[in-house]
Amino acid sequence: xxxxxxxxxxxxxxxxxxxxxxxxxxxxxxxxxxxxxxxxxxxxxxxxxxxxxxxxxxxxxxxxxxxxxxxxxxxxxxxxxxxxxxxxxxxxxxxxxxxxxxxxxxxxxxxxxxxxxxxxxxxxxxxxxxxxxxxxxxxxxxxxxxxxxxxxxxxxxxxxxxxxxxxxxxxxxxxxxxxxxxxxxxxxxxxxxxxxxxxxxxxxxxxxxxxxxxx
Amino acid sequence: xxxxxxxxxxxxxxxxxxxxxxxxxxxxxxxxxxxxxxxxxxxxxxxxxxxxxxxxxxxxxxxxxxxxxxxxxxxxxxxxxxxxxxxxxxxxxxxxxxxxxxxxxxxxxxxxxxxxxxxxxxxxxxxxxxxxxxxxxxxxxxxxxxxxxxxxxxxxxxxxxxxxxxxxxxxxxxxxxxxxxxxxxxxxxxxxxxxxxxxxxxxxxxxxxxxxxxx
DNA sequence: AACTGTGAAAACTTTCACAGCC
DNA sequence: GGCTGTGAAAGTTTTCACAGTT
Numbered sequence: 039x040x041x042x043x044x045x046x047x048x049x050x051x052x053x054x055x056x057x058x059x060x061x062x063x064x065x066x067x068x069x070x071x072x073x074x075x076x077x078x079x080x081x082x083x084x085x086x087x088x089x090x091x092x093x094x095x096x097x098x099x100x101x102x103x104x105x106x107x108x109x110x111x112x113x114x115x116x117x118x119x120x121x122x123x124x125x126x127x128x129x130x131x132x133x134x135x136x137x138x139x140x141x142x143x144x145x146x147x148x149x150x151x152x153x154x155x156x157x158x159x160x161x162x163x164x165x166x167x168x169x170x171x172x173x174x175x176x177x178x179x180x181x182x183x184x185x186x187x188x189x190x191x192x193x194x195x196x197x198x199x200x201x202x203x204x205x206x207x208x209x210x211x212x213x214x215x216x217x218x219x220x221x222x223x224x225x226x227x228x229x230x231x232x233x234x235x236x237x238x239x240x241x242x243x244x245x246x247x248x249x250x251x252x253x
Numbered sequence: 254x255x256x257x258x259x260x261x262x263x264x265x266x267x268x269x270x271x272x273x274x275x276x277x278x279x280x281x282x283x284x285x286x287x288x289x290x291x292x293x294x295x296x297x298x299x300x301x302x303x304x305x306x307x308x309x310x311x312x313x314x315x316x317x318x319x320x321x322x323x324x325x326x327x328x329x330x331x332x333x334x335x336x337x338x339x340x341x342x343x344x345x346x347x348x349x350x351x352x353x354x355x356x357x358x359x360x361x362x363x364x365x366x367x368x369x370x371x372x373x374x375x376x377x378x379x380x381x382x383x384x385x386x387x388x389x390x391x392x393x394x395x396x397x398x399x400x401x402x403x404x405x406x407x408x409x410x411x412x413x414x415x416x417x418x419x420x421x422x423x424x425x426x427x428x429x430x431x432x433x434x435x436x437x438x439x440x441x442x443x444x445x446x447x448x449x450x451x452x453x454x455x456x457x458x459x460x461x462x463x464x465x466x467x468x
Numbered sequence: 469a470a471c472t473g474t475g476a477a478a479a480c481t482t483t484c485a486c487a488g489c490c
Numbered sequence: 491g492g493c494t495g496t497g498a499a500a501g502t503t504t505t506c507a508c509a510g511t512t
Contacts, residue, residue, distance in 0.1 A: 043502075043504095044450065045503075048450060051443075051446040051449040051450070052446065054449075069471065069472090071471085076430070077430055078431075081471090082506070082507095083503095083504065083505080085471095085472060085474085086473085086503090086505090088473090089473060095471075095473080096471085096511080097470080097472045097473080097510070097511035098511060099471070099472085099512065101472090113453070113456075115457070116449065120452060120455070122448075129351045132344075132348070133345050134444070136344045137344070137345070139428060139445040140444075145452075183448065183451055183452075206455065207451040208451075209444075209447055209451060213354060215267060215291070215292055215293040216293075221458075223450075223451050223454035223455065225447040225451055227442060227447055228266075229354070229355075229424075229442060230266075230354040230358055230360075231266040231267065232442055233360050233398065233424055233440075234262075234329050234358065235266070236398055236422040236423075236424060236438050237330040237331055237422075238262050240335070240421065241328075241329070241330025242330070243436075258480075258482095260482095285493075285494070294482095295483070296493090296494095297483055297485095298481095298482065300494060300495060300496085301482075301496080303494095303495090304494090308494080309494095310495080311489085311494075312488070312490055312492085312494045312495080313489065313493050313494075314490065314492080314493070314494090315492090315493065316494090
């Protein structure tokens with residue numbers, strides 16, 4: 039298989055969510071034009087994205103919602119449940135624990151850790167917060183994905199401890215670039231960075247409102 | 254000025270954060286090699302990114318930390334504070350309210366809205382949750398950026414109401430593509446999508462652990 | 469007629485490599 | 491000698507446009 043762009047993989051997730059919506063509405067087929075319109079991309083992009091993985095449509099008819107949905111689930115590895123651990127039970131960590139979207143997609147958070155002794159033993163969404171010292175032993179027990187919601191100062195070190203247990207996928211919420219071996223899949227969600235991109239957009243292409251305020 | 258890639262703008266945010274770290278440590282200058290090492294990119298990339306906006310370094314010496322930091326702040330529009338409103342006071346919304354990283358960078362959340370009457374009137378981080386009906390009047394009072402932390406089903410409609418008030422920048426946490434006029438800056442943070450990218454990585458390049466479990 | 473799948477072209481982004489300055 | 495700034499080259503992603511299928 040050709041190398042698949044990361045942007046293609048992200049769009050497959052979007053397509054899948056859209057299909058699940060319309061799937062519940064009983065629509066049988068969907069065209070690349072319709073999918074593109076809803077996903078905010080182009081029909082050619084939809085077809086090219088899918089073409090990396092095979093042929094899923096019927097010429098002249100479009101895609102079966104049920105079949106394409108199943109195919110995307112398989113491609114994305116969502117047919118099985120992944121075992122997830124959350125490191126850091128601060129405000130963001132606790133919000134993630136209650137995030138229904140994760141569970142709905144088969145990502146089950148099985149363990150929570152925090153370095154603060156006052157948090158250890160507390161219950162969050164049915165899980166008891168465990169001491170950070172127990173990270174290694176619990177993760178080695180078969181966790182697939184670790185979510186890091188720890189302070190910047192701790193992130194690199196915690197990530198290395200996580201990787202040492204054999205975990206090969208990390209979702210990082212600390213706003214710092216992590217340096218990890220190439221065989222570890224890493225995604226960083228940097229919310230302050232996204233706000234700064236918006237700031238750049240406002241500052242460099244001032245809207246009528248911004249211009250008014252500058253006066 | 255040439256068109257600047259979005260990825261360049263994102264990296265500028267990363268550089269700025271790194272400079273602020275080393276700035277506090279009293280380092281006077283930094284080279285593109287050093288900055289790249291810490292940002293997880295290449296020296297050529299750092300220099301090219303900066304070259305879109307001018308020349309900031311001294312040949313043979315590198316970049317003054319203080320000067321480059323100030324320049325990046327100016328480029329990103331971070332010299333002024335932006336007025337931010339949060340729509341949605343659910344778990345994610347409340348976590349964002351307490352997120353110190355936003356305030357530290359000059360993004361001050363001034364108003365919070367929720368559609369649930371039971372939440373209206375509650376205090377979160379010193380702000381009283383306002384009824385969703387007040388969205389238009391408050392946002393028109395000079396809010397620059399809206400953060401959307403509302404359910405998927407409401408996101409598009411809320412976004413349109415926000416845009417109608419003149420706001421031209423939205424940070425969206427609802428996992429759905431929003432369709433908005435081209436002059437509105439939009440960033441979507443889709444956490445479930447990031448997890449699914451990790452799932453894809455695990456499923457398509459199985460680690461020793463995953464392979465073991467498959468047996 | 470409607471719509472997919474896909475090579476080829478275009479657009480965009482990153483990397484290279486080196487002239488030029490401190 | 492060390493390091494920046496930048497055109498040119500390489501690599502990647504998107505768009506085009508059309509042959510082919512139902």
